[in-house]
Each structure stands twice: as C-alpha cells, then as structure tokens.
Amino acid sequence: MLALEAKEYLVSYRVVVKDSYLYNDYLKISKAMSGCSGVESQTIHLKNNGFDDLKQLVNENLWEFVTYLDRIGLHVKSYGKTTNLTNKNTTILELRTHCFKVDFNDTFATITAINTEGF
Amino acid sequence: MEQFLLVYADIVIHKGYKMRYSFVVALLLALGASSLSAEITTIRCEDSTLMPQNVQCAPNQFLRKDSKILVTVVGQGVAPSNTISPAQAYALAKRAAIADGYRILAEKVRGVEVEGQDIIKNMMVQNSTVKTQVEALIKDANVIETVFKDGLCEVEMEMMLLHSDFSR
Numbered sequence: 001m002l003a004l005e006a007k008e009y010l011v012s013y014r015v016v017v018k019d020s021y022l023y024n025d026y027l028k029i030s031k032a033m034s035g036c037s038g039v040e041s042q043t044i045h046l047k048n049n050g051f052d053d054l055k056q057l058v059n060e061n062l063w064e065f066v067t068y069l070d071r072i073g074l075h076v077k078s079y080g081k082t083t084n085l086t087n088k089n090t091t092i093l094e095l096r097t098h099c100f101k102v103d104f105n106d107t108f109a110t111i112t113a114i115n116t117e118g119f
Numbered sequence: 120m121e122q123f124l125l126v127y128a129d130i131v132i133h134k135g136y137k138m139r140y141s142f143v144v145a146l147l148l149a150l151g152a153s154s155l156s157a158e159i160t161t162i163r164c165e166d167s168t169l170m171p172q173n174v175q176c177a178p179n180q181f182l183r184k185d186s187k188i189l190v191t192v193v194g195q196g197v198a199p200s201n202t203i204s205p206a207q208a209y210a211l212a213k214r215a216a217i218a219d220g221y222r223i224l225a226e227k228v229r230g231v232e233v234e235g236q237d238i239i240k241n242m243m244v245q246n247s248t249v250k251t252q253v254e255a256l257i258k259d260a261n262v263i264e265t266v267f268k269d270g271l272c273e274v275e276m277e278m279m280l281l282h283s284d285f286s287r
Binding site: 085 | 195196197199210211212214215217218219221222224225226246247248249250251252253254255256257258259260261262
C-alpha cells in the first residue's frame with residue numbers, strides 16, 4: 001500500500017542491439033505533470049540513502065531497476081536481413097512511457113508500476 | 120530428402136489435410152524404406168492412431184486449457200572492445216544478450232514474418248535476400264543463468280506460457 005504523498009514519475013526505456021552489440025540504450029525519467037490513474041501492478045523495493053528523487057535512486061540501483069522494468073513487460077521489435085549469406089539483425093526493446101508511483105523512506109523506497117488502459 | 124519431407128509433413132498438418140498427410144508418410148516410407156525400417160521416426164501429428172508402427176508422434180506442444188508451457192532460450196551478446204573497464208564490457212554484453220533472448224522468445228511465441236527474394240539472371244543467382252521481422256510484448260521473462268567467456272555473454276532465459284494469458 002502506497003503512502004498518500006507518493007510521488008509520480010513517467011519512465012520510458014529503450015535498448016537497441018545491432019548484430020549482438022549493444023548499440024544504444026536510454027532511460028528517461030521525469031516527474032508526472034498530472035496524476036496517473038490506473039491499477040497498481042508490480043512493486044519493487046530499493047535501498048535508499050536519503051534520496052527523494054527517482055533519478056538519484058535509480059543511479060544507485062540501476063541494474064535492479066532495469067531488471068524490474070524487464071519484468072513489467074517490454075515491446076520487442078526485431079528486424080533481420082540476410083543478403084548473400086551475410087546476416088544483419090537489429091533488435092529493439094522498449095518500455096513505452098509508463099507511470100510509476102514512488103514512496104520514499106529513509107532506508108528504502110517502494111516503486112509501483114501503474115497500469116493504464118491498453119497495457 | 121527425409122528432412123524435406125518432414126518439413127512438408129508439418130505444413131500439411133497445420134493446414135489440416137489428413138488425407139494428404141498419409142500420402143506424404145507413404146512417400147517417405149517408399150523413398151527411405153531401408154533406413155526407416157531400423158529406426159522410429161518422430162513427427163508432429165494430430166492423431167497417433169493413424170500412424171504406421173515405425174512413426175510416432177512427438178509430445179504435444181499445444182497450449183490446452185489449464186495447461187502451461189515453459190519456453191527456454193539462450194541469448195548471446197558480445198562485449199564491445201572500446202569500454203573503459205571489464206565491468207562495463209560485461210554489463211553491455213549482458214544487456215545485449217538479454218535483448219537477444221527477448222527476440223528469440225518473441226520468435227518462438229509469436230512467430231516470424233519471413234520475406235525472401237532471389238534475383239536470377241542467365242540461370243545464375245545474382246542476389247539472394249531474406250528479411251525476417253517479429254514484434255511482440257514479452258512479460259515475466261526471467262534470466263536463469265549467465266555465462267561470460269571470451270567476450271561472449273550467454274544468458275539463459277525462460278518464460279511460462281499459461282492458457283489463461285491468452286483466453287481473456
């Protein structure tokens with residue numbers, strides 16, 4: 001159960017892999033300008049060293065947060081082209097902009113994904 | 120030849136032509152009677168009672184009601200050479216391997232769109248192109264094991280498919 005003053009953030013994540021090499025990845029985090037409505041879904045607890053901002057929190061726990069995003073569900077697009085037996089492949093993993101509620105405490109923070117319609 | 124016939128048989132089953140299926144099995148037996156008589160051939164089929172004695176049906180992989188299928192894949196990623204530390208190379212390779220694992224999961228679960236084009240001029244192949252494409256939403260895939268060796272990262276991933284996920 002989240003606290004009433006839980007902060008809301010919008011997060012999007014995208015990974016591009018070309019021919020088995022990580023080509024590009026970005027994680028965008030911004031504060032939600034308006035309230036998010038939807039159903040609470042998966043939750044993660046991260047260690048918190050007194051931060052009250054999701055960007056700082058994620059910087060300290062990047063791998064855990066990215067693994068959590070994987071669990072929520074990623075859109076996969078993959079394109080392959082084989083020309084005269086030479087293969088090229090591009091795979092894109094994407095978390096489309098998603099709302100999260102974050103409850104900051106002194107020693108830990110609770111992050112909960114909010115599922116809106118269509119996801 | 121045997122391989123070709125098995126692939127063809129599979130296509131026939133998917134389209135549901137059982138009569139044609141028996142024709143293919145008969146052709147298979149006629150062409151490779153000597154080799155088949157010693158071993159049992161396993162193929163995918165709908166009704167095992169229609170099969171000859173030396174042909175048996177593979178375990179059913181259809182997702183029936185109240186059943187589940189565990190899909191396991193291995194994704195591979197390569198560590199780039201221009202990293203500032205081995206740890207960074209490992210992290211990047213693992214991320215690439217996970218993305219590759221997601222792609223294979225999508226291909227297994229959703230299927231692949233394949234488009235091929237061959238240009239032939241004066242009885243010679245000038246250019247051969249095969250394009251593949253897949254799009255899917257993958258949830259609840261887990262990394263089971265990670266192996267990093269000689270700059271190559273391999274991750275074993277699995278995902279449980281439940282009938283209830285598709286029957287809403």
